[in-house]
Amino acid sequence: MTNAGTGSSTRSSRPRTAELVRRARETRGFMPDDEGEALLHAAVRAGRSWEGRGARSAVMVEIGAWCGKSTLYLGAAAEATGAVLFSVDHHRGSEENQVGWEHHDADLVDPLDGRLDTLPHWRRAVDGAGLDRTVVGVVGDSAVVAACWGTSIALCFIDGGHGEEPAWADFRGWTPHVATGGWLAIHDVFPDPADGGRPPYELWRAALDSGEWVEDGECGSLRILRRVAGGPGTRSDRKE
Numbered sequence: 001m002t003n004a005g006t007g008s009s010t011r012s013s014r015p016r017t018a019e020l021v022r023r024a025r026e027t028r029g030f031m032p033d034d035e036g037e038a039l040l041h042a043a044v045r046a047g048r049s050w051e052g053r054g055a056r057s058a059v060m061v062e063i064g065a066w067c068g069k070s071t072l073y074l075g076a077a078a079e080a081t082g083a084v085l086f087s088v089d090h091h092r093g094s095e096e097n098q099v100g101w102e103h104h105d106a107d108l109v110d111p112l113d114g115r116l117d118t119l120p121h122w123r124r125a126v127d128g129a130g131l132d133r134t135v136v137g138v139v140g141d142s143a144v145v146a147a148c149w150g151t152s153i154a155l156c157f158i159d160g161g162h163g164e165e166p167a168w169a170d171f172r173g174w175t176p177h178v179a180t181g182g183w184l185a186i187h188d189v190f191p192d193p194a195d196g197g198r199p200p201y202e203l204w205r206a207a208l209d210s211g212e213w214v215e216d217g218e219c220g221s222l223r224i225l226r227r228v229a230g231g232p233g234t235r236s237d238r239k240e
């Protein structure tokens with residue numbers, strides 16, 4: 001683990017954060033414990049970086065919530081820093097979660113319509129953790145939400161659809177909203193194709209190659225980047 005996991009100066013030792021981490025670990029999902037804590041520590045840094053910028057809270061955005069595991073890690077950081085987390089997911093699962101695919105869970109299917117529905121599980125996790133005033137669920141397609149978004153983001157976590165089309169739609173839709181000095185976290189980045197799918201790795205590479213982002217830590221397949229140029233209001237092609 002590199003920089004992303006070094007959280008000695010964060011508030012993770014405080015009882016409330018420790019309780020939220022415990023809950024996150026018990027929540028069903030796709031985030032290993034060490035990566036979850038690395039994500040939490042990056043988000044704490046993002047939340048703190050906003051302090052002193054006026055009355056507005058730092059805004060964090062999560063793309064891909066599933067049953068709320070990463071939501072709780074990010075929610076813990078948001079709560080500790082007075083930030084607000086918007087958690088975006090259509091809650092119908094990605095391609096690999098559908099019937100016949102590797103990551104399908106039959107008990108997440110709504111018996112009424114036969115469709116996958118993780119929203120009740122996500123809500124139970126967030127409400128049970130007492131994060132309902134810190135975390136705002138946004139139920140819908142990520143690209144549609146991104147197209148309507150208008151607020152600078154302190155930290156964006158991309159863990160939605162991992163196929164080429166949804167992953168690039170997330171990258172193109174959300175990264176323009178990340179403030180200069182803000183953070184981008186991408187999950188399931190595998191430099192070796194033998195370890196996993198390519199799109200998250202390609203997003204990470206594209207960010208670095210753009211010169212607008214620098215590496216700011218990693219843990220497992222989690223990559224943390226920090227924006228050094230090109231944030232909202234600085235791009236020649238935007239009028240913000």
Ligand SMILES: C[S@@+](CC[C@H](N)C(=O)[O-])C[C@H]1O[C@@H](n2cnc3c(N)ncnc32)[C@H](O)[C@@H]1O
Nearest residue numbers: 029030064066069070089090093141142160161
């Ligand atoms: C890998 S899971 C997220 C795992 C989660 N971060 C965790 O900690 O367990 C990917 C999620 O992205 C969501 N998703 C996939 N494509 C999406 C899209 N186009 N818009 C919104 N959500 C999407 C799926 O519904 C699924 O819940």
